[in-house]
Structures are given as C-alpha cells and as structure tokens.
Amino acid sequence: MTGPLGPSGPRVAVVGIHGHGASHLRNVTRLAGRGQAELVAVADPQGAADLPAGVQVFAGLDELLAATAVDVVVICTPIQTHVPLAELAMRAGADILLEKPPTATLAEFERLSAVVAETGRACQVGFQAQASEATLKLASMIADGHLGELRGISATGKWVRKARYFQRARWSGRRRLDGIDVVDGAVTNPLAHAAAAALLLDGSTGVDDVRTVETELYRANPIESDDTSSVRITTTRGTPILIAVTLCATEHLEASVIVHGSEGRAVLTYQSDLIDGTKYGRADLLENLIAHRADPAVPLYCPLHATGGFTRVVEAVRTAPDPIEIPAELVRWEGDGPERRPVVLEVEDWIDRASDELALFSELGAPWSQSKGKTQ
Structure with a gap:
C-alpha cells in the first residue's frame, strides 16, 4: 500500500x-x-x-x-x-x-x-453500519455472553418507497437488465445493511460462514424485484438469522436488528447508531480507507472478504424464483403519479411476528404467502 x-x-x-x-x-x-x-x-x-x-x-x-x-x-x-x-x-x-x-x-x-x-x-x-460503534459494541456483547446463549437474530425493515424511486434509473427494481444480473430489491439493496449487520453480529461475515439461505420474495409494485420479503439465513455456527422487510409499509420507520438471547434481547437501530436507545458514534469509511493506506496496520472496517456472507444472500435471491405478486385485495394504493405507492395490508404485524418467531411468512400463514420459497 x-x-x-x-x-x-x-x-x-x-x-x-x-x-x-x-x-x-x-x-x-x-x-x-x-x-x-x-x-x-x-x-x-x-x-x-x-x-x-x-x-x-x-x-x-x-x-x-x-x-x-x-x-x-x-x-x-x-x-x-x-x-x-x-x-x-x-x-x-x-x-x-x-x-x-x-x-x-x-x-x-x-x-x-x-x-x-x-x-x-x-x-x-x-x-x-459496519463502522458504527453501536454495531461493534453489540457484537462484542454477544461474543462476551452478555445476552446469554444466542438463540437467533432478526432484522426488520418497514420502509416506504414511491413510484419515483423505481423510476429513477433503468436498473431500479430489476433482477436483470440487458442480459446482466442486477439483483436490485428490498433485501439486497435498500435494506442490505440489515442483513449485513445481522451477519456481523453473529461473526458470520465470510463466504463460508453461511450454511443455507431460505428465500420468500414478494412484490406489490409493478417491478421485477422483491419489495416485501422474508429470508432466513442459517450460519455455519447454527444461528438462525431472519430478515423480514418491506418497501410497502404504512409509514417509513427505521430498520432494526434484534438479537434474541437466553438472558434477554437487544435492539440495534443501525441508521441512528442506537442500542436500546443509547446513542453511539460512527467512523467514516473513507477516512478509515485513507488511514489504512497510510498504515496498513489500521484494519478496514468493511473489506471485501467481510461481505462474503452477505453475497451468499444476494446469490440466493438472484437464483430464487421471481417474486410472487401480492394479490390486489391485500394492497391499498395511495397517491398519484411519482407519489403513487402500495401499502401491503397489515404487513407490519406480519414482519413483527416473523421477527419474534424467527419464522418465514409462509410458516406464519401470511395471506400473501402462497408457497414456501427456495433454500440455497
């Protein structure tokens, strides 16, 4: 260097x-x-x-x-x-x-x-979020056994994305474009930080740290990619990581990663660098890269190899069946033109249940889940 x-x-x-x-x-x-x-x-x-x-x-x-x-x-x-x-x-x-x-x-x-x-x-x-003191603090707490035995990790995202979001570029909302894989979608792009942070908390960031990935992909928008999905990762350590997210929520809320331990649970609100409401700082990734250039002994917060586990999730989404369209009777449309957006009815409740039970939407009987997804 x-x-x-x-x-x-x-x-x-x-x-x-x-x-x-x-x-x-x-x-x-x-x-x-x-x-x-x-x-x-x-x-x-x-x-x-x-x-x-x-x-x-x-x-x-x-x-x-x-x-x-x-x-x-x-x-x-x-x-x-x-x-x-x-x-x-x-x-x-x-x-x-x-x-x-x-x-x-x-x-x-x-x-x-x-x-x-x-x-x-x-x-x-x-x-x-990998450079957040909150994420790193919670990872240390888990490793030190402060929450007891780790039973699982869940990540929830209840976001709002309007038509203009999917109209901003040709590749937005696409699985492939001009014969090239894009793999845009709720799990892999806007809410990618949720899955990546959950894997970091488990110490399972490497490509070989993920055993299986189960995917259930759905969409309410007229797009190719998923906007409402549940994904369950099982790491080689045996930890279940349940991702339940939507871009079709009633209101836009911050995403959370919840650690379920035998002695309690902790909630990471990674966008605001909070653990159970306590604020932490965050390093800057470019500053860290510059410091690493000057002194290679300074480690990168998120080197490429530490995204291997997340890439396994992307690959599972890429090779999964195309997202299932959510039935019209389960969707309420609001707004017009670029402001038009779907709201999946009661999606927040199903996301909360998936998070609490570490279960896929189909296992809970969510009304839009027609069949169990694909396991990689």
Missing part, C-alpha cells in the same frame, strides 16, 4: 455523483477541507456542476484514469457496473471505496476477490 502523496492527502476521484453519489462527493469535499484528501476528478455520464475549482469532469472512469493520476476511487454506480469499474480502478493502482452491494453474483464476488489479491489494493465496501 502507498501512503498519501503530499500534504493534501491522497488524490481522490468519485465515480457516480448523482443520487447517493452526491453524499460521497460532499464527504470527499469535507475531507479535502481538512487537508485529508484532494478531490481531483469525477466521472458521470450526466456531467457535473458546482464542483470545487480545479476538479476535472469525465464521462467515464476509463477516460478519467487515462487523463489523471488518482490514489483512491469512490464508486457509487449501478450495481451491475461495480465489478468492471472496481477492477479498472484497482488495476490502475488505486484503492477503492465500493458502494454496496459490492457484486450482483457470487461468481463476480470471487472474480473481484481475485483482483484484490492480485493487485494488493484495498477494497472497502460501503456498509456504513
């Missing part, structure tokens, strides 16, 4: 600066203001405006790398572009911060892992 090139810190480029990419751009600008990084270029086919003076703009990463030297590349682009862009950056000698999910398939994960090993570059994945 090479350290910063000068007093301004490493030269950083951001690929994909609209949507969520705008937050990465702001973060690099913040670090540049503190002298920890230098924002030298961005790449986005939509172009850019209101950038700091001297920042170059390119349509693609290949053009950017041909024109200017960079040390770190932040990649916040459509899921199906992650691997080719990450490989391009690392082979050019850059370390990367790659948005989640890192890959759409297990084969891509293995390919990208090989590139990391071959190039020796650092690949930090954008699971911010």
Whole structure:
C-alpha cells in the first residue's frame, strides 16, 4: 500500500455523483477541507456542476484514469457496473471505496476477490453500519455472553418507497437488465445493511460462514424485484438469522436488528447508531480507507472478504424464483403519479411476528404467502 502523496492527502476521484453519489462527493469535499484528501476528478455520464475549482469532469472512469493520476476511487454506480469499474480502478493502482452491494453474483464476488489479491489494493465496501460503534459494541456483547446463549437474530425493515424511486434509473427494481444480473430489491439493496449487520453480529461475515439461505420474495409494485420479503439465513455456527422487510409499509420507520438471547434481547437501530436507545458514534469509511493506506496496520472496517456472507444472500435471491405478486385485495394504493405507492395490508404485524418467531411468512400463514420459497 502507498501512503498519501503530499500534504493534501491522497488524490481522490468519485465515480457516480448523482443520487447517493452526491453524499460521497460532499464527504470527499469535507475531507479535502481538512487537508485529508484532494478531490481531483469525477466521472458521470450526466456531467457535473458546482464542483470545487480545479476538479476535472469525465464521462467515464476509463477516460478519467487515462487523463489523471488518482490514489483512491469512490464508486457509487449501478450495481451491475461495480465489478468492471472496481477492477479498472484497482488495476490502475488505486484503492477503492465500493458502494454496496459490492457484486450482483457470487461468481463476480470471487472474480473481484481475485483482483484484490492480485493487485494488493484495498477494497472497502460501503456498509456504513459496519463502522458504527453501536454495531461493534453489540457484537462484542454477544461474543462476551452478555445476552446469554444466542438463540437467533432478526432484522426488520418497514420502509416506504414511491413510484419515483423505481423510476429513477433503468436498473431500479430489476433482477436483470440487458442480459446482466442486477439483483436490485428490498433485501439486497435498500435494506442490505440489515442483513449485513445481522451477519456481523453473529461473526458470520465470510463466504463460508453461511450454511443455507431460505428465500420468500414478494412484490406489490409493478417491478421485477422483491419489495416485501422474508429470508432466513442459517450460519455455519447454527444461528438462525431472519430478515423480514418491506418497501410497502404504512409509514417509513427505521430498520432494526434484534438479537434474541437466553438472558434477554437487544435492539440495534443501525441508521441512528442506537442500542436500546443509547446513542453511539460512527467512523467514516473513507477516512478509515485513507488511514489504512497510510498504515496498513489500521484494519478496514468493511473489506471485501467481510461481505462474503452477505453475497451468499444476494446469490440466493438472484437464483430464487421471481417474486410472487401480492394479490390486489391485500394492497391499498395511495397517491398519484411519482407519489403513487402500495401499502401491503397489515404487513407490519406480519414482519413483527416473523421477527419474534424467527419464522418465514409462509410458516406464519401470511395471506400473501402462497408457497414456501427456495433454500440455497
């Protein structure tokens, strides 16, 4: 690993600066203001405006790398572009911060892992909750037996996504696009942090730490991917991890990861860095990557290999049958145009039951569950 090139810190480029990419751009600008990084270029086919003076703009990463030297590349682009862009950056000698999910398939994960090993570059994945003191504190509590014997972990997400969310890009809400796997969906993208955090709490982040994944995928929206699902992961340690999520809730609530122990339970609200209401801090993934570049003894919070267990979940969703459409009589539609959205009736109650009982929707008899899903 090479350290910063000068007093301004490493030269950083951001690929994909609209949507969520705008937050990465702001973060690099913040670090540049503190002298920890230098924002030298961005790449986005939509172009850019209101950038700091001297920042170059390119349509693609290949053009950017041909024109200017960079040390770190932040990649916040459509899921199906992650691997080719990450490989391009690392082979050019850059370390990367790659948005989640890192890959759409297990084969891509293995390919990208090989590139990391071959190039020796650092690949930090954008699971911010992995850098939360709350997540790490709760993982330590579990390991130390503070909750007694671990009986299971559940993760719940009761979110709202309107039509404009699925209209924002061609790949949104798609399982495949132009013959390429995308695997967008509630479990694998917007609520991916829930599954990843649950696996971290169990100490089961590696690709070989997951024994089986049972999937039940449903949708109320006119999309290809799932928007209401239950997934049960069984880790090689024998821990059941139950994921129950929807993008069709009555109101938008923060996602939670619940640890069920023989001596009690604990609730992690990872978006707010809370354990049972107690607030904790959070490290910044890019700052951590920069510190790791300067001193490889500083570990990454979320290196690529620590997303292997999550990628097993993505692979199970990818190869599962297409999501089952929830019957119209179980859905209430609200709003018009870009604000239009479905509400799955009583979905919050079924999610709570799934979480409490570590059971799939079909095992509970949820009215939209027609059959048990697929086990990988």
